[in-house]
Amino acid sequence: MLCDKRFGTVEKNRKPLLLYGARQVGKTWLVRDFAKKNYRQCLELNFFTNEKLKQIFDTNISPDFLIMQLELLFNTKIETENTLLFLMKFKNLNEQ
Secondary structure (H helix, E strand, O other): OEEEOOOEEEOOOOOOOOOOOOOOOOHHHHHHHHHHHHOOEEEEEEOOOOHHHHHHHHHOOOHHHHHHHHHHHHOOOOOOOOEEEEEEOHHHHHHO
């Protein structure tokens, strides 16, 4: 388990942590700082700026498929225990 004052207790390999808030209040900074302190790697998946991500998630949402596709897209190995997947602008998927 990871402990962080801002996020409370977070268990690795568990359900997603959803972070809501007004624009420009530091949400992205908080996640990046948390990832830097608790994970070896953080992949930022920005659905607003990367159309390929939308195509990947529209195809198949099984974890094994997604990890394989993300490894290919970002040309990196995803270690499930040591990689934080940071999904940004995810709510905008249906708006594009």
